[in-house]
Amino acid sequence: MIATEIETYQDQHAAFQTGSSPDWLVALRQRGLDAFTRLGLPTRKLEDWRFTNVSSLTKTAYDAGTNGLTAGDTASSEAIAEASDLLQQASLDEDYHRLVFINGRYNEKLSQIHDVNSGVVIDTLANALSNRPGEVQQQLESELDFNDSAFAALNTAFVGDGAIIDVPEGVTLDRPVHLVFLSTGSGRTLSNPRNLIRIGKGGKANVIESFMGHGDSYFTNAITQVTLADSAELDHHKLQHEQVGALHISTTGVDQKASSRFRSHYFSFGASIARNELDCLLDGENIETTLNGLYMPTGDQLMDCRTRIDHAMPHCNSYELYKGILDDKAKGVFNGKIFVREDAQKTDAKQSNQALLLSDDAVVNTKPQLEIYADDVRCTHGATIGELEEDALYYLRARGVPADLARQILIFAFANDVVQGVELPAVRRHLESVLLDGHDLSEDIL
Known part of the structure; x- marks a missing residue:
């Protein structure tokens, strides 16, 4: 400074x-x-x-x-x-x-x-x-x-x-x-x-x-x-x-x-x-925490997502799913940490970060972390990074779906499990509109 x-x-x-x-x-x-x-x-x-x-x-x-x-x-x-x-x-x-x-x-x-x-x-x-x-x-x-x-x-x-x-x-x-x-x-x-x-x-x-x-x-x-x-x-x-x-x-x-x-x-x-x-x-005991996230940088945008779940007491569950969709020269960062204290026995914690790269120039840095001091727990974490499947694109194109719409359908499918976790209909409709860029799949495909 x-x-x-x-x-x-x-x-x-x-x-x-x-x-x-x-x-x-x-x-x-x-x-x-x-x-x-x-x-x-x-x-x-x-x-x-x-x-x-x-x-x-x-x-x-x-x-x-x-x-x-x-x-x-x-x-x-x-x-x-x-x-x-x-x-x-x-x-x-x-x-x-x-x-x-x-x-x-x-x-x-x-x-x-x-x-x-x-x-x-x-x-x-x-x-x-x-x-x-x-x-x-x-x-x-x-x-x-x-x-x-x-x-x-x-x-x-x-x-x-x-x-x-x-x-x-x-x-x-x-x-x-x-x-x-x-x-x-x-x-x-x-x-x-x-x-x-x-x-x-x-x-x-x-x-x-x-x-x-x-x-x-x-x-x-x-x-x-x-x-x-x-x-x-x-x-x-x-x-x-x-x-x-x-x-x-x-x-x-x-x-x-x-x-x-x-x-x-x-x-x-x-x-x-x-x-x-x-x-x-x-x-406290018997707590449930669910963290779902979706970040979609394009151009030169940088999006940094950082989560920390501190299991301080026993018999608690946490579930975390973050997905990134990156295009152009965008950069993404995910750092998720699950901390399990010594007294937090019977902890059940799951964490997953998945990233979809739409460009050769897009970059994502992902760092899922587990820090565990209890011995009777069930904790998992993982990260995957991939691209759109060419076979899936070909399948849609072969059935008359335009290239840009086929791409949007696959992007929507990748993000949909995060969006469907939203129970408020108005919020879910808003997110679907953003992901589909105004397309109505039923009308566009039919």
Whole structure:
């Protein structure tokens, strides 16, 4: 990290801190900035960043402050117009709860929150920090360790808005919650949304995060913190559709208690550099964790997927399937680690990473890992890399299927088991449309 960039963020941070915030939040933000200043941007000399070069960030002075906005509906008419156009592309189902954030700030005009079950909270972090800061203090202060992560530290330094979803004990959220993060304008904006999701004992919810933008000079640095109580269930979907020139870094931390179930569905299509980190702590018995992901870089895009499943207690199951489809000169990175502690007997963990290369110039670096300290476990991992089968292409072409459609059919077939793991029909239809590029197979083939 070059000195001028550190000074730039320090100046922006000083201005950001001038608002009326509680003392504990001011101190937390300062600790985040101090950690970021100490760490600097990661370099390829670090093992976790060996294949992902983010040095381009030192060449651009991003606006990491409020981006000209304050909490509430204060975006300019031009920004709202751009966001409205983006929202049409990002929308999934009008029956969903929807919270829209423009350049990291909540926008009420484009959002819609239906009536909710008694006790359910669907709110913004900015509103909670203004009106009831004590409710989020513990979660912000104690559930994320940013001392070794520069981007988590940067997010903490500028934490100010995001979504809060709180489902009380025994309640099933009546409909999914769709969080839409839109970047607009021609400036080099840096958005740092922080989402807090808590599901009480026996509660259930579906949450979708969508990321889109206008222009190619913005940077999204997002964090989502998930807490699942005993027997809670959460289906978490992330749809990353940033512009191809944008940067996207995100971290999701999950803390699971006994008998809870967490299912992650990650889909990455945009950004010049996209890195998604998913860290799950299985802190109770009889937990089930499922991580499914699909990344599809083209051109010169780089997509980095990193997962860590920490089996801390016995009798837990984890299942992980990540697939990559790479074309042109794209690069992909997968690093999945399963960590089994000494007391985590009877662990059942399965991990698989599969990559499909559509070009001779595409490159994927895959590193599945097992670190096991218990002796009564069943753990497997594996990685495969291949190309489209010529025999399958020939079979389709021989039956009158055009070459480009035959190629799309085989790509769809490769990705379909990840897509079919999505139980929400609107999300699944959206993904199928992306994979098939608007084709209707039944009509095109017949």
